Amino acid sequence: MVGEPTGAEPGEISARLSKVRRKVIILSGKGGVGKSTVTANLAAALAQRGRSVGVFDYDFHGPAMARMLGASGQLRGIPGGVFPVEGVLGVKVVSMAFLLPDERTPVVWRGPLKLKALRELMSLVIWGELDYLLFDLPPGTGDEALNIAQNIPGLDGAIVVTIPSEVSEVAVEKSAEFCKMLNIPLLGVVENMSYLRCPHCGRIVELFGREAGERISEVEGIPLLAKIPLEPELARCMDRGEPIVLCDPSSEASGAFLDLASRLEEMLPP
Amino acid sequence: MVGEPTGAEPGEISARLSKVRRKVIILSGKGGVGKSTVTANLAAALAQRGRSVGVFDYDFHGPAMARMLGASGQLRGIPGGVFPVEGVLGVKVVSMAFLLPDERTPVVWRGPLKLKALRELMSLVIWGELDYLLFDLPPGTGDEALNIAQNIPGLDGAIVVTIPSEVSEVAVEKSAEFCKMLNIPLLGVVENMSYLRCPHCGRIVELFGREAGERISEVEGIPLLAKIPLEPELARCMDRGEPIVLCDPSSEASGAFLDLASRLEEMLPP
Numbered sequence: 001m002v003g004e005p006t007g008a009e010p011g012e013i014s015a016r017l018s019k020v021r022r023k024v025i026i027l028s029g030k031g032g033v034g035k036s037t038v039t040a041n042l043a044a045a046l047a048q049r050g051r052s053v054g055v056f057d058y059d060f061h062g063p064a065m066a067r068m069l070g071a072s073g074q075l076r077g078i079p080g081g082v083f084p085v086e087g088v089l090g091v092k093v094v095s096m097a098f099l100l101p102d103e104r105t106p107v108v109w110r111g112p113l114k115l116k117a118l119r120e121l122m123s124l125v126i127w128g129e130l131d132y133l134l135f136d137l138p139p140g141t142g143d144e145a146l147n148i149a150q151n152i153p154g155l156d157g158a159i160v161v162t163i164p165s166e167v168s169e170v171a172v173e174k175s176a177e178f179c180k181m182l183n184i185p186l187l188g189v190v191e192n193m194s195y196l197r198c199p200h201c202g203r204i205v206e207l208f209g210r211e212a213g214e215r216i217s218e219v220e221g222i223p224l225l226a227k228i229p230l231e232p233e234l235a236r237c238m239d240r241g242e243p244i245v246l247c248d249p250s251s252e253a254s255g256a257f258l259d260l261a262s263r264l265e266e267m268l269p270p
Numbered sequence: 271m272v273g274e275p276t277g278a279e280p281g282e283i284s285a286r287l288s289k290v291r292r293k294v295i296i297l298s299g300k301g302g303v304g305k306s307t308v309t310a311n312l313a314a315a316l317a318q319r320g321r322s323v324g325v326f327d328y329d330f331h332g333p334a335m336a337r338m339l340g341a342s343g344q345l346r347g348i349p350g351g352v353f354p355v356e357g358v359l360g361v362k363v364v365s366m367a368f369l370l371p372d373e374r375t376p377v378v379w380r381g382p383l384k385l386k387a388l389r390e391l392m393s394l395v396i397w398g399e400l401d402y403l404l405f406d407l408p409p410g411t412g413d414e415a416l417n418i419a420q421n422i423p424g425l426d427g428a429i430v431v432t433i434p435s436e437v438s439e440v441a442v443e444k445s446a447e448f449c450k451m452l453n454i455p456l457l458g459v460v461e462n463m464s465y466l467r468c469p470h471c472g473r474i475v476e477l478f479g480r481e482a483g484e485r486i487s488e489v490e491g492i493p494l495l496a497k498i499p500l501e502p503e504l505a506r507c508m509d510r511g512e513p514i515v516l517c518d519p520s521s522e523a524s525g526a527f528l529d530l531a532s533r534l535e536e537m538l539p540p
Contacts, residue, residue, distance in 0.1 A: 232476055238437060
């Protein structure tokens, strides 16, 4: 069902993950807060800092990770399983996008099929040695989040992503509650699109209200790991498959992602 | 299961919707493109233009419609069913938010439960006479989109919402394909967060790449119904439960939403 590459043989999910040192899920309560952008750029920043990194894109309906990390092509199958596709900086990517006939085909699957696909795919992937494996999930606390929480052994924690607005804050706190219900340690919150520096006049514009990151951090008693500015260049880089640490290394956003990577390494040493 | 208000009695979904003249779903392929913001502000703009409007918020994981339309309180049950909650400008809102114990509780439901909740709720709601009923769905083409498409009789069409970036464009085209697969007429595309006018210097900043709206319109052969600017005021108004047509009626965004309402009325006269 998941495209079964020639010769691949399923193994145990836990065996497949045995050489992966840290497993982190990236969550948001609400869509469009830039969760995928944060995942892709955090992965690239960790790789830039010399870590071996993998990303599993479990968003069936809008898989963006492959494109954002410049990973194109197919999962290569051998008798022992399938290999991830390498993107920029050697980041290993496995995405639903690789199993679709083309980028524009919608996946109209209900929950049970998505669980089957997860288990099949994770039992095939030869990740090898990894310092960090990041799981990018669709927004919300639906089937995908439950499936990952219940089927991936030994999750080290979750990062929740918000934008500064109150609407996002409320939605993100549900993800925090979700983690508590499922005993997944909450590592911290990332506030994305915190502000824009006008490229014409250089002044700061707060685009989406303010300080949801601080409020979530306080309410949940977890650290505010980063405030990422909105930079028009970031979307353009992502469209071209180039994380900001490569595309515009001197930008504020690039610095923010490298700091975020460093904080994650402190919290979860590889 | 859906909180069953005292005395309410289920009816047929189609009978409940018999006096609703136009039923439109609002879709996006990708989260965070502002689909809920577009739905709430389009609803308010239609109401401002004298139409009777209802909104059904079928996003279990991040229901934002009630807050965005200033509709607080509970669905009131009577022996014949339940009444929507009235928000600003008399917009009638039914949202999962009304059935949750508090705003911060996550709904950890799998697909079949969501279908049951949809059918139960829609068989109870006394919409009365409405010119337009808008359905706000979560991003993607998963359970919720399928449930609505297969259980709400006589959908008049769908509006797809995108931001200007290519990543969003690809995701949104999946929603367009989804509509074709399910024979839902595609009314057009709304490009949200098209640009920002810097509040300090007044110059235009393209925040998220450009022109996905135009490209989708061309590829799908559907009209580009509106280009909505990103205005920091819009997020603040939404957080306060005030649509932009009330909160800042002279703004560019307010004008864009009133134009969008007018175009919808032309395409689907009430």
